[in-house]
Amino acid sequence: MVPTTLAPLTDLKRMSRTMRAWIITQSFDSKVGHIGSALSVVEIMAVLWGRVLRGAGTSAPDRDYFVLSKGHAALALYCAFRWNGLIDAATFQTYCKDGTLLGVHPEVGTPGVDIAAGSLGQGLSIACGLAYGLKLRGSEARVYTLLSDAECNEGQVWEAAMFAAHQRLNNLTALVDVNGMQALGRTRDVLDLGPMKRRWQEFGWLARDVNGHDEAELLAALEENRIQEDGPFVVLAHTALGKGVSFMEDRLEWHYRNLTPELAKKALAEIAQAEEP
Amino acid sequence: MRKAFVETLVDLAGRDERIFLVTADLGWSALEPFADRFPRRFLNVGVAEQNMLGIATGLAKIGYVPFAYSIANFSSMRCYEQFRNGPVFHGLPVRVIGMGGGFSYGHAGPSHFSLEDLALARLQPGALALAPVDSAQTRSILLQLQAVPGPAYLRLDKTEEPDIPALNGLFAFNAPQLVRPGNDLLLLSTGSIAQEALKASDLLQNHGIAAAVAVQAHLSFRAEDALIDLLRTHRAVVTVEEAFRTGGLGSLVAEAIAVHGLSCRLCNQGVNLPLDGVTGSREYMRRRHGLDATSLADRARLFLQELS
Numbered sequence: 393m394v395p396t397t398l399a400p401l402t403d404l405k406r407m408s409r410t411m412r413a414w415i416i417t418q419s420f421d422s423k424v425g426h427i428g429s430a431l432s433v434v435e436i437m438a439v440l441w442g443r444v445l446r447g448a449g450t451s452a453p454d455r456d457y458f459v460l461s462k463g464h465a466a467l468a469l470y471c472a473f474r475w476n477g478l479i480d481a482a483t484f485q486t487y488c489k490d491g492t493l494l495g496v497h498p499e500v501g502t503p504g505v506d507i508a509a510g511s512l513g514q515g516l517s518i519a520c521g522l523a524y525g526l527k528l529r530g531s532e533a534r535v536y537t538l539l540s541d542a543e544c545n546e547g548q549v550w551e552a553a554m555f556a557a558h559q560r561l562n563n564l565t566a567l568v569d570v571n572g573m574q575a576l577g578r579t580r581d582v583l584d585l586g587p588m589k590r591r592w593q594e595f596g597w598l599a600r601d602v603n604g605h606d607e608a609e610l611l612a613a614l615e616e617n618r619i620q621e622d623g624p625f626v627v628l629a630h631t632a633l634g635k636g637v638s639f640m641e642d643r644l645e646w647h648y649r650n651l652t653p654e655l656a657k658k659a660l661a662e663i664a665q666a667e668e669p
Numbered sequence: 670m671r672k673a674f675v676e677t678l679v680d681l682a683g684r685d686e687r688i689f690l691v692t693a694d695l696g697w698s699a700l701e702p703f704a705d706r707f708p709r710r711f712l713n714v715g716v717a718e719q720n721m722l723g724i725a726t727g728l729a730k731i732g733y734v735p736f737a738y739s740i741a742n743f744s745s746m747r748c749y750e751q752f753r754n755g756p757v758f759h760g761l762p763v764r765v766i767g768m769g770g771g772f773s774y775g776h777a778g779p780s781h782f783s784l785e786d787l788a789l790a791r792l793q794p795g796a797l798a799l800a801p802v803d804s805a806q807t808r809s810i811l812l813q814l815q816a817v818p819g820p821a822y823l824r825l826d827k828t829e830e831p832d833i834p835a836l837n838g839l840f841a842f843n844a845p846q847l848v849r850p851g852n853d854l855l856l857l858s859t860g861s862i863a864q865e866a867l868k869a870s871d872l873l874q875n876h877g878i879a880a881a882v883a884v885q886a887h888l889s890f891r892a893e894d895a896l897i898d899l900l901r902t903h904r905a906v907v908t909v910e911e912a913f914r915t916g917g918l919g920s921l922v923a924e925a926i927a928v929h930g931l932s933c934r935l936c937n938q939g940v941n942l943p944l945d946g947v948t949g950s951r952e953y954m955r956r957r958h959g960l961d962a963t964s965l966a967d968r969a970r971l972f973l974q975e976l977s
Contacts, residue, residue, distance in 0.1 A: 500758050506730065511754055517720045518755065521727020521735075528709060529731075548751075551720035558715075 404607040405669030408438040411471035412636045413663050414484070419467060420656040422488040426496060428634035428646030430468040432571045432604070433538065436629055439610040440536060440567075441472035447533075449478045449504035454533050457522050459507045461515020462540035462569060463497035469505075470494050478504040513546025515539065516566060520552050523564040523624075538567045542574030545583050550595065556624040557596025564624045565614065566597075569604065571633045573644055592626045604629025637662055670826040670861065671699050671768060673804035677811045678736065682707050685815070689728055692738040693721045695768070699827070700738065718747040725763045726755030734762045740774065741767030741783035741824055749789055756820035757795045763820045765790075770800065770824035770860060771911025772954035779944040782954075783824070787859070788916025790822035791888045797821040797842070798888040800860035803830065805838025806886055813840060826861040833863060833884075842887050844895035851881035854969055855899070855933075858909035859885050859918045865955065866909045868962030873969060880969065888917055892925030900925055900933045905976055907936045907969050911960060914939035936972040938965060 415430045440458065441448070447455030460469050467487065474484045479494075483503070486492040493502045497510035507518050519537040526533050543549060556564055570588060572579050579585050592599040600616075602609040613627050633647070634640025637659040651659065679702050682688035689710045690703050704711040710733075714721045718739055725735040737744060745767050756763035767786045774781035790798035797814075799821055801807040807825060814821055832838065835848040845857060849870055858866040863884045870880040883899060900906060900922065908919040919937030926933055940958045947957070955961045959968060 500760070507726075508754070508758055511750060514719075514723055514751055514754060517723020517751070518727040518730070520720070521724035521729075522731060523727070524712070524724065525728045525731045525733055548717075548719040548723070551715075551717035552723065555714055555717070555720055555724070 401607045401611070402669045404438045404442045404611070407442045407475050408434050408607065409663060409666060409669060411438060411468060411475060413660055414471045414474065415467055416637070416651065416656055416659045416663065418484065418487050420651040421485065423650050424488040424496060425648045425650055426464045426467065427649070427651070428573075428640055428643070429462070429465045429540070431635050431637065431640065432631040432633050433465045433468045433569050434635065435605045435607050435610060436538060436567055436569065437468045437472045439607050439614065441476055443611060444614050445536065449473065449476070454531055456533050457506055457519070457535045459515040459519045459522070459535070459537040460498050460509050461519075461537050462512065462543055463509030465538070465569070466494070466496060466498045469498060473504045512540070512543040513548040516549055516552035516556075519564060519566070520556050520561060523556070523561040524559060527561065527563055534563045534565065536565045536567065538569060541568055541570045541572065541579050541585055541588065542582070544568065544585055544588075553592065553595040553597065560623045562623055562625075565627065566624065567627045567629055569631055570628050571631045573633045573642070573647070575647060577644065588628055592628070596623060598623060598625045599628060600626075601628045601630065604631035605635055636666065670801065670804050670807050670829065672829055673807045674766070674811070674825055675699055675702055677808045679703050679706055681811065681815065682710060685734070687732060687734040689733040689735040690738065691721055691725050691728070691735050693718045693743065695739050718743050719751050722748040722751035722755055722763070722765070726751070726759065726761060729756060729761035729763050730759065734764070736764045736766055738766040738768065740781060741770040741786045742781055745783060745786035745789055745822060752796070752820070752822070753793060757793050760795065760819045762818055764814065765820070765822045767822060767824045769827045771862065772951045773827055775951040775954045776948055778948040779946065782944065784911070784913045784940050784944075785916070786822065786824055787888050787910070787912055788920070791890060791917065791921070794890045795819060799886055800824040800888065801840070801886050802859070802861060802863035802884045803832040803836065803838070805832045806836060806840050809838045809840040810886065813842070824860055830861060830864060833867065836884065840886055841895070843889045843893035844887070845883040845885040845899050847881065847883045847899065849882040851879035853878045853905075854880040854973060855903040855906040856880050856882045856909060856965070856969070857885060857906055857918065857922065859888060860911060862909055862911040862955070862960060865960060865962045865965060869965035869969065872962060872966035876970060878970065878973065885918060885921075888921055892921055892928070896921070897925055897929050897931070900931050903933050905934050905936070905973060907938060907965070907972060909960065909965060910939045911955070912939050914941045934976055936968065938968060
C-alpha cells in the first residue's frame with residue numbers, strides 16, 4: 393500500500409477548527425451534552441475522515457470501515473460527515489431533535505454509519521469480524537475503530553484484543569482516545585489502566601503513543617500503520633476532554649453539562665481566536 | 670439433532686459461499702465435518718461468547734451468513750446484549766446456535782441448563798426464536814432460514830432421537846404443526862420435549878382421552894393466525910416446554926387467548942421453581958419438574974377434571 397501524499401496539513405487543521413465550532417453551536421442548539429467527549433476526538437476524526445479513510449461511509453464494496461466504538465462522541469463524527477459532504481448542513485442540524493437519525497450515538501440508518509454503537513466495549517469485536525472477513529476475501533480495505541480509554545474497562549475489549557493479535561489482523565487499526573477521564577472521575581482513580589501501551593503490547597499489538605491533538609503525529613502513525621504487516625495496530629491518542637475550550641478542558645462535568653448562551657459565545661470566541669491554520 | 674444440524678450446514682455451505690461457522694470453543698466431535706471441509710469458513714474464537722457475537726456481526730455486515738455456536742445457556746445469555754445491538758438492531762443474518770437447551774446437560778448442573786433462551790430470543794421482534802422438535806425439522810428450518818435476511822436463535826438438542834413420524838419434518842414460520850388429532854385436549858409443545866407430549870398423549874388414550882398433539886417450533890413475537898385458528902378448535906390446551914414457565918410457549922398461547930378472546934383454557938407446563946443445586950440425568954430433571962410423559966398425562970387429566 394502506497395502512503396497517501398503528505399500534503400500540507402493546513403486543510404486538516406482548518407477542518408479541526410471548523411468541527412470544533414460546529415460541536416459548540418450544534419450541542420448548544422440541541423441542548424445535548426457529551427460536548428467534552430466530542431471535543432477530545434476532533435483531530436482524530438479530522439485525520440481519519442479528512443485523509444486516511446478510503447471510501448468509508450459510502451457503499452463502495454472495497455471501502456474502508458470505521459466503527460465508532462465510543463459512540464457517545466458521534467457529534468464529532470457527524471461534523472466530519474458534514475465537512476466531507478456525506479450529510480448536508482440541514483441534516484446535521486437535526487442532531488438530537490425528534491425523529492432524527494443523528495442521535496447521541498451513531499445508529500442503524502444514520503447516513504455514513506456502517507455500525508451503530510452506544511454500549512461500550514462492543515465495537516472492537518465487530519471491527520475484528522469485519523477485518524477477518526475482508527482479509528479472507530483478499531480485500532485491501534482496512535478497518536478502523538475508535539475506543540475511549542474508560543471503554544477498556546470492559547472485558548470484551550480484551551477478548552477482541554486477544555483475537556485480533558492471534559489472527560494477525562494487520563488490516564485493523566484501533567485508536568484509543570486517552571483523555572484520562574471517565575463518567576465518575578479520572579481513569580487512574582476509578583480503574584487504573586496504566587500502563588496502557590504495555591497492556592496492548594502484551595496482548596500482541598503494535599502500539600504507538602501520540603499527541604491526539606496533533607494532526608501530523610496522528611497522520612504519521614496511521615500512515616506508518618498502513619504498511620505494517622505483522623498484526624493489529626493501536627494508536628494511543630493522548631487527549632484532553634473538552635480540548636480547545638479553556639473552561640471545559642479536563643473538567644469532568646463537561647461529560648454532562650449543556651452550554652448557556654454566554655458560555656457558548658465564550659467557547660466560540662476562544663475557538664475563533666485559536667491560531668490560524 | 671446436532672448431527673443433522675452439522676450435516677445440513679455442510680450441505681448448505683457447499684452450495685452457498687456465505688455460510689460461515691464460528692464457535693466459542695465448543696463442538697468437539699461434532700463440528701469437524703464442517704471444519705475439515707471448509708477450514709476458511711470455520712473459526713474458533715476461544716472461550717469468548719461476547720466477542721464471538723461481535724465477530725459474527727462484522728462478518729454478516731460484509732455478506733457472510735455466520736452461525737455462532739455454543740452451549741445454549743452461553744450463546745443465549747452471555748452475549749444477549751451483543752446479539753441485540755449487533756445482528757438484531759442491524760438486521761443481519763447471524764444464526765445463534767444454542768446447543769443443548771433445557772436440561773440437555775443434566776449432570777453439568779444449573780450453570781449449564783438453558784431455561785430462558787427461547788423467552789429471551791422471543792422478546793426481540795427483529796429476531797426469530799426457533800426450537801425444532803427433531804432432526805428432520807431441524808433440516809427444514811435450516812433450509813427455510815436461507816431466505817431470511819435477519820437474525821435467528823436456534824435451540825438444538827445434542828442427542829439423536831428418532832424423528833416424530835407424523836411430522837415428516839414439516840415446518841412453517843409462525844405456525845404450529847398438528848401431528849396427532851384429538852378432540853378432548855390439545856398438547857402443544859416446542860423443541861425436543863415434544864417426544865414427552867406424544868407419550869403423554871398415548872397414556873391419556875389409555876384413559877379414554879383423545880389428546881391432539883401439535884408442535885410450534887417458532888416461538889413468534891406475537892400469535893399469528895395459524896396458532897389462533899388451532900386454539901379456536903380446542904376447549905383446553907396444555908403447553909409443554911423445557912423452560913421456565915414464563916416468557917416462552919405458554920406465554921405465547923396465553924397472549925393469544927387473552928388478546929383474541931378465545932374460549933380455550935390453558936394449563937402451562939414448564940419449570941416453575943427457582944433452580945437449586947440438585948442435578949441428574951435429563952430424564953431425571955424432567956421428572957423432577959413434572960415434564961415427563963407420566964407427569965404431563967396426570968396433570969392433563971387433573972386439568973380436564975377441573976374444567977368439567
